[in-house]
Amino acid sequence: MKDAYIKVFDRHFTDSDDDGFGNFFTTCKIGAENGSIVIRYKEVFDELECNTSISVKDQRVTMIRSGKYRTNMIFENGKRHTCIYNTPFGELMIGIYTNAMYVNLTEDGGVLEFAYTIDNSGRLISENELKIFVNSEVE
Numbered sequence: 001m002k003d004a005y006i007k008v009f010d011r012h013f014t015d016s017d018d019d020g021f022g023n024f025f026t027t028c029k030i031g032a033e034n035g036s037i038v039i040r041y042k043e044v045f046d047e048l049e050c051n052t053s054i055s056v057k058d059q060r061v062t063m064i065r066s067g068k069y070r071t072n073m074i075f076e077n078g079k080r081h082t083c084i085y086n087t088p089f090g091e092l093m094i095g096i097y098t099n100a101m102y103v104n105l106t107e108d109g110g111v112l113e114f115a116y117t118i119d120n121s122g123r124l125i126s127e128n129e130l131k132i133f134v135n136s137e138v139e
Contacts, residue, residue, distance in 0.1 A: 001031035002136050004109055006041050009131040030107060030134055037105050039134055054112070054132070056105050061112060075114050077101040095119040109134040 006028040028041035036057040043050050043065075050067030061075040070086040073096050080097040095118070102113040112132040118125045 001029040001038075001040070002107065004028050004030045004039075004134050004136045006039065007133040009129075011129040013127040014125070028134065030109060030136070032107050037107060039132075056103060056112070059101065059103055061101070061103065061114070075101060075116060092120060094125070095122070105134070108136045 004027070005025065007025045008023060010022045012022075022045075024043070024045070026041055026043075028039050030037065030039050032038070033055075036055045038056075039054040041052055043052055048067070048069055050065045050069060053064045055062045055064075059077060063071075063073045063075070065071050068088050071083055073083050074081040075096065075098045077098050077100065080095050082093060082095050085092045085094050096116055097119070098114060098116045100113075100115040102111065104110045105112060111134075112130075114130045115128070116130070117127050
């Protein structure tokens with residue numbers, strides 16, 4: 001695993017308005033494991049503190065978060081996957097439908113972009129855009 005930098009841009013839209021952008025920049029690790037490119041980093045925002053692991057194999061992306069807010073999300077273009085989103089207040093079963101996805105990632109870094117919706121029992125919760133940029137550190 002190599003040391004690298006990661007920039008994450010996240011935007012959420014609900015039925016009432018545009019909730020705006022969230023973004024952060026931090027260090028991460030990137031490398032190949034079991035035929036996948038894997039990125040690992042820590043997120044810290046107010047009450048949210050979690051370790052995140054993103055695994056990319058072909059055109060399938062799995063994002064696993066551990067901590068108070070745990071989840072295991074799968075992104076595949078044109079497909080809906082369900083997952084459990086764990087919070088300190090209980091579990092929520094959500095659906096993740098990936099509308100568009102761009103993956104250009106190697107062991108040295110690259111870009112991941114997603115447009116996806118989150119629903120609960122078929123009822124739309126939000127529309128989302130996620131852009132992730134990873135660059136290997138320069139020694």
